Amino acid sequence: MKTPRFLLKTLLVSLLVVSCNSSDELNTQSDVSEQIELNSVNKEEITLKFIDLMQNKKFKETTLGLLKNQKPSVIMSEILEKTAEFVNGQESFKSLVKKTSALEKKANSKEAPDKIEIVEVWMSNPKNNLDFSNVLFSFAPKGDEKTWSTIKAYTLDKKAVYLDAKEAPNQPVIVIETDGFETLKREVSYMNQYLRELGVQNMRFNDSKLDLRATSSRNAGLETTKLDKIRLNDDEEPWISGAAEVYAVTSGIKDGNNNPEIKVIPMYYLDYEDTDYYPNQILLFWDDYQYQAANIQLFEKDDNVNYKDLVSAIVNGVFQIIGTVSTQPWVNVLGQVAGAIIQAMPDSWYTNNDDYVDSFYTIEKNKSYTNYYGARGNAKVNMSPYYVASN
DSSP: HHHHHHHHHHHHHHHHHHSOOOHHHHHHHHHOOOOOOOOSOOOHHHHHHHHHHHHHHHHHHHHHHHTTTSSSOOHHHHHHHHHHHHHHHOHHHHHHHHHHHHHHHHHSSOOOOSSOOOEEEEEEEOOOOOOOOOOEEOOOSSSSSEEEEOEEEEEEEEOOOESSSOOSSSSOOOEEEESSSSHHHHHHHHHHHOOOHHHHSTTTGGGOOOOOTOGGGGOOOEEEEEEEEEEEOOOOGGGGGGSSSSSEEEEEEETTTTTEEEEEEEEOOOOOOOOOOOOOEEEEEEOOOSEEEEEEEEOOOOOOOOOHHHHHHHHHHHHHHHHHTTTTTTTHHHHHHHHHHHHHHHHHSSTTTTTTEEEEEETTTTTOOEEEEOOSEEEEEEEEEEOOOOO
């Protein structure tokens, strides 16, 4: 995917050079080069520039104060904004401001970008060590996480050291992240937008399109299923990747023709394995479905997969199933829709792409579930019916 995009942009530069005068020529080449650069964020380069700024005592104190309260991370632009007075003149500061601002602008554009990366910072400090004189700086490597034996890190004086990939070190490690919490928020929004455009999601998540008339069934109240408690045995996340970024894909049958209804719901709070969370989060809206059963599947976002391709693969996979089972009983189709969603996910679930966490099949309306395990036995939940009255 990257090579054709690069060649296309190179061709664009060449065409613009022919048609522009010399001054416009330089501006055009600069703009396009910057766009090419944004398509591949160099986390190691960002890390080294960040270390430059950490040499400033006030920058370091402010940054450590922010990271002590990370939930689960701190966006880089916030750190730079709050420390600008200390490091404003440094080239590393100017470079990071330019890079992070451009990435955030791209992520928040009206037209969904092909790739979203937002720079965040978090700190691994399992022993709550208060001595930061030997703090390290690192970033998640590329490639198959199963092949990671060591993780490259840097000291404050930029000496490279190598850490165990499986076990977090006792000393504090500040990690540069580009595919974390903030990126997931934007991707989920675009994924739901794309699902609506492809006709497999109603307008519930688009407030401007909700039917607010007094005669609307939604104004009579909503029957839902709420997630009261959840615990993961394994969030599929190595320590260098930080807190998990988990999302749910809900699916059901929305009409008598067995057409699917699919939503992506972020679970921002679900950070770590072997921890109980009590989110009181609505996962299923029952008036979305023709029948009183639906599926909930959990995935963990690791790498910056192309979410457009992912949604297209899910929808294409589901419609291939629907095209062959439209005359089958709806309950059979419901299970096959969930199966199609799993099959559409990247083959490399465990190679730092979107990891499959667990599935809850055929969740029924008006039924409570207590200490209920998913099909993989990896997630355990409490869920209950919840009626939301209208105002």
